[in-house]
Amino acid sequence: MARLHLISSPNVSSLTTACFVIVGSNLWARKLSFNTVYFQSTLGCHGSKASKHNIKGQIQYNPLRFQQSAFNHNYKSIERGATFEETNKIYVVKADSVASSELESEASNSKSIVDSVKSFMAVLYEFIYPYALFAQTSASTSASLLAVQKLSDISPLFFIGLLQAVSTLSFMLLYVSGVNQLFDFEIDKINKPYLPLAAGKLSFRNCVFIVALSAILGLGINLMIGSPALIWNFVLSVTLWTCYSVNLPFLRWKKNAVQTSLLMFFCWTFLIPFTYFLHMQTFVLKRPLVFTRSFIVSLLFMSFYSIGLALSKDIPDVEGDIKHGVASFAARLGQKKVFWICVFLFEMAFGVAFLAAASSSSPFWIKFVTCLGNVVLGSILWYQTKYVDVTDPASGRSFYSLNWKLLMGSYVLLPLIR
Incomplete structure (x- = not known):
């Protein structure tokens, strides 16, 4: 049979081996095997010499044709694969860049919010007069400790009373310092240009809002606590320091040196020590006033x-x-x-x-x-x-x-x- 004759033929075998050597690929080997079957049918129809000549010619031609076809196919496949990968790569990069830009935008927004809060708190810290805040806190703590008669008095009840005493200090000082800066705006431009209102770090409207809100919150918290001494401390402090700063008839006590000295003497010598001592002695420890x-x-x-x-x-x-x-x-x-x-x-x-x-x-x-x-x-x-x-x-x-x-x-x- 023609198939058996062709496969057993040494010429065809050598040619096939030569094609394997030339091509060096399984894919081309399969294509060559396919042509060999094609040549088998040609061999069966024509004579032996003509068949050998045709086989030789086809085999000499076909590797070039198959090589070009395989190369073209391989090139197209690689080109198409590269295009697909490149397309996907561009898409992924775009997606990542959009996502990263959104994350960066959110991070920058959160950072700007945090920075704004920090800046506002720094301005508020300058606005409240830090030395006055620390001194008032020390004064209230010291006056509360004056009511302690024995070591067992320093208990959780004492610390609760101390927390009540200092809880409204910041509101009172915000009000006092705010009113003073509102009515001393022109003077502070000369004497204290570093203050937030005089330096332009805080607007006049915001200053008024802080002053009003501090008075409301301070009085409200003291009423919730219910200590008469703390309520009187807040009310008298706000009233007296308003008279000190507000530019109205019979007020603006700071213009008079004697009135200024008497005001500070009364507040720091009597009002602050007495009210906090009274709060701890009578309201917290429930003792008679001694x-x-x-x-x-x-x-x-x-x-x-x-x-x-x-x-x-x-x-x-x-x-x-x-x-x-x-x-x-x-x-x-x-x-x-x-x-x-x-x-x-x-x-x-x-x-x-x-x-x-x-x-x-x-x-x-x-x-x-x-x-x-x-x-x-x-x-x-x-x-x-x-x-x-x-x-x-x-x-x-x-x-x-x-x-x-x-x-x-x-x-x-x-x-x-x-």
Whole structure:
């Protein structure tokens, strides 16, 4: 049979082997095998010589044709595959870029919101007068500790009462400082251009909104707590400091140096210590009102220190006060003279605390700590006086800030004097 004859033929076998060597591929081998079957039918129809010649010619031609066809097919397949992969790749990249851009947009939006909140809180922190906030917190804590008679009084009930006492301090100070900045806008442009309202960091409308909201929230929280002492503290503080700042007939007490000194003397010597002490003694601990020795020492200490604060407050603000008709002691008597009066008052306060601590019935180590503490505070004040330039507003403000820091140190020592 022709099929058996062709397969067994050495010529065809050698040609097939040659094609395998030339092509070197299974795919081309299959195509060559297919042509071999085609040549088998040709061999069966024609003679042996003609068949051999045709086979040789076809085989010589077909590898080139198959090579080109296979190459073309392979090229088209590769080109089509590359196009498909490239299309998919472009699509995926576009999808990823859109998704990443959306994520970046969301991240930038969230970051901008966080930055805005941080900026607003920083402005609010400057707006509230940080030294006043820390001093008020220290004062309320110290006055609450004056009501403690034994160590067992420092209980969860005490800390709840202390939290009630300090919970509305920020609202009260926001109101007081806000009202002062609203009515001192022109003066602050000269004396304190760094304040948020004078510097343009806070608009006038937002300042009014903060002041009104602080008054409402502060009073509301105090009413919810229900402590009469805290309610009176908030109401009197807001009323008195409004009279100090508001430019209305019979008000604007800051224009009068005596009224300013009396206001600070009353608030820091009596109103703050008495109301917080009363809150802790009667409302929290449920005890009858009894003035302890440490409470009386605290009143004597603050009677000197509060007047010193009232006088030193105006030392760096002389230029703006004179221009706008505010007759402070520093503007009337001179900055240097008022400065040394303040130093004398502060040292007198530390002296009162030292004598009270030395004559107390407390254990020796408490006497030692309180006496040494007041000596250190007084020494720091005296040492810093040689670095103060009363004609430089920045130096005057630094001295005023130092007085508040020393006061906070005294608030730690006063409850230990028994």
